Amino acid sequence: MNIFDIMGPVMVGPSSSHTAGAARIGRLTRALLGEVPVRAEILLHGSFSATGRGHGTDRALAAGLLGMTADDPRLPQSLVLAREVGLEVTFGSVTLPHAHPNTAVLTVTGLSGRTVTVTAASLGGGRVQVTRVDDLEVSFSGDLPTLLLRNRDRPGIVAEAAHLLSAHGVNIATLHLRREGRGGLAAMVIESDQPIPEELLQALNTTDGIVSVRYLDPEGGV
Amino acid sequence: MSFNSVESLLDASRDLPLWRAVLEHDCQEEGIPPEQSLSRMDALWQAMKSAVADYDPARHSASGLVGGAAARVESSPHPIVGGFVTQVIAAAMKTGECNACMRRIVAAPTAGASGVLPGVLLPYQSQYHTSDQEMVHALYAAAGFGQVIAARASISGAEGGCQAEVGSASGMAAAALVSLHGGTPEQMAHACAMALKNLLGLVCDPVAGLVEVPCVKRNVAGAMNALACAEMALAGVESAIPCDEVIDAMRSVGALLPDSLRETGRGGLAATPTALRAAQRLRGGAL
Ligand code: SF4
Numbered sequence A: 001m002n003i004f005d006i007m008g009p010v011m012v013g014p015s016s017s018h019t020a021g022a023a024r025i026g027r028l029t030r031a032l033l034g035e036v037p038v039r040a041e042i043l044l045h046g047s048f049s050a051t052g053r054g055h056g057t058d059r060a061l062a063a064g065l066l067g068m069t070a071d072d073p074r075l076p077q078s079l080v081l082a083r084e085v086g087l088e089v090t091f092g093s094v095t096l097p098h099a100h101p102n103t104a105v106l107t108v109t110g111l112s113g114r115t116v117t118v119t120a121a122s123l124g125g126g127r128v129q130v131t132r133v134d135d136l137e138v139s140f141s142g143d144l145p146t147l148l149l150r151n152r153d154r155p156g157i158v159a160e161a162a163h164l165l166s167a168h169g170v171n172i173a174t175l176h177l178r179r180e181g182r183g184g185l186a187a188m189v190i191e192s193d194q195p196i197p198e199e200l201l202q203a204l205n206t207t208d209g210i211v212s213v214r215y216l217d218p219e220g221g222v
Numbered sequence B: 001m002s003f004n005s006v007e008s009l010l011d012a013s014r015d016l017p018l019w020r021a022v023l024e025h026d027c028q029e030e031g032i033p034p035e036q037s038l039s040r041m042d043a044l045w046q047a048m049k050s051a052v053a054d055y056d057p058a059r060h061s062a063s064g065l066v067g068g069a070a071a072r073v074e075s076s077p078h079p080i081v082g083g084f085v086t087q088v089i090a091a092a093m094k095t096g097e098c099n100a101c102m103r104r105i106v107a108a109p110t111a112g113a114s115g116v117l118p119g120v121l122l123p124y125q126s127q128y129h130t131s132d133q134e135m136v137h138a139l140y141a142a143a144g145f146g147q148v149i150a151a152r153a154s155i156s157g158a159e160g161g162c163q164a165e166v167g168s169a170s171g172m173a174a175a176a177l178v179s180l181h182g183g184t185p186e187q188m189a190h191a192c193a194m195a196l197k198n199l200l201g202l203v204c205d206p207v208a209g210l211v212e213v214p215c216v217k218r219n220v221a222g223a224m225n226a227l228a229c230a231e232m233a234l235a236g237v238e239s240a241i242p243c244d245e246v247i248d249a250m251r252s253v254g255a256l257l258p259d260s261l262r263e264t265g266r267g268g269l270a271a272t273p274t275a276l277r278a279a280q281r282l283r284g285g286a287l
Helices: A016-033 A047-055 A057-065 A075-085 A157-167 A198-205 B006-012 B018-030 B034-053 B069-074 B083-100 B116-128 B132-152 B162-180 B185-198 B215-234 B243-256 B273-283
Strands: A010-012 A037-046 A088-093 A102-110 A115-124 A127-133 A136-140 A146-152 A172-179 A185-192 A210-216 B104-106
Touching (some): A010 B034, A016 A047, A016 A057, A016 A127, A057 A075, A075 A088, A157 A172, A157 A198, B018 B034, B162 B215, B162 B243
Parallel strands (some): A037 A088
Antiparallel strands (some): A102 A115, A127 A136
């Protein structure tokens, strides 16, 4: 842990896991959607559900969906602000088998009708882990630029994607592969050291065999 | 690798101030220039001050259990000690209350224990007219010890109980005070060790699972304990058990704590009849 994991962050209270982490989950979900959200259905699991209201977990998640960071003083008013800007948010409870006690499932629809469902856990100290995006099991923190690629399971596709990245000067930090069955659909989750430029996203999108591309830019605002 | 023993931290401080060793070590790790790290730490220090300045006694927490207490302490008609010590109590409470009321604070090392460091550092600055720069240096000393605690034990109540949150904050604050007051790195280690020892075994038992009761007032305990331990260490009093061994003991005590006393809100104060009634009342409005 570096010293700023010990000292800091600056955050709106009361809980680094239930408030700061929740805001981060909301913000990552907005980034994964890649556009302005207009509707969000949020399900809370475990301790998030049991003590979420007292900790402002609901407001923190909504604040994150509005693009706020954990230290934004408007965070406590986020539900009112959401209504004002036309983001409709509903909350419910869910019980997920084997999930971390501080887990939320967010199904979010954007202006264009595009949707994404994100499951993420707040691990403490404001750090989070995304565990599922739509029907894909994943494991990333959102600290690094992250690419989620759906591809047809054929020889050479991983090399092609890796080649495209290196051709754009993007270094791969981690790469995880998953497939649903031989020759079927597979997925790649790539964390990189550099942000992914727009033309690289285009190139990936038009690569034969890559079915869908989602990109999480941790710095990027939508 | 961050510092994983107080011994290695003291070794690194042979030829330069301890805070400087922590700063340089972290900059090397992160590949950032010292100015960048210093300005980041300064931002945390300014945020600690703003949180206390922003205190409003009229504010109340979500449960209604927290609010207005620091103002009462400050305006007590008949205080026993008053002065510096009363300021410590008030500053720790103000930050704790701000946290419970969803205001902006600095997690140090956590949000629950956010009142301990500002609790001792703000009154110190106004008493001794120390510069912001020196206060920032003290935060590096605190972070150095915090790093070792996080590496060898834990700074999370869910893992190690409140000894890991308020206890760790108290140990860090004791070291920071010794650093500010011109003590040696060895004295910082003794202060930190004594502060941790005094709070060893402290359980995490928040009423209704909220960071309100007993958290706000435990920040006062952490701050006062830090003050006493720094005073002892500066006078040459030593911890009979070395700091690293105390931290290891804290880890094993944490591991022995049952789940009910590690932030689940199911044991200790959280299981008292009054707490259960409060929780019941809140659940009416739960999500
Ligand atoms: S009692 Fe638990 S929640 Fe409260 S400050 Fe201590 S560790 Fe944090």
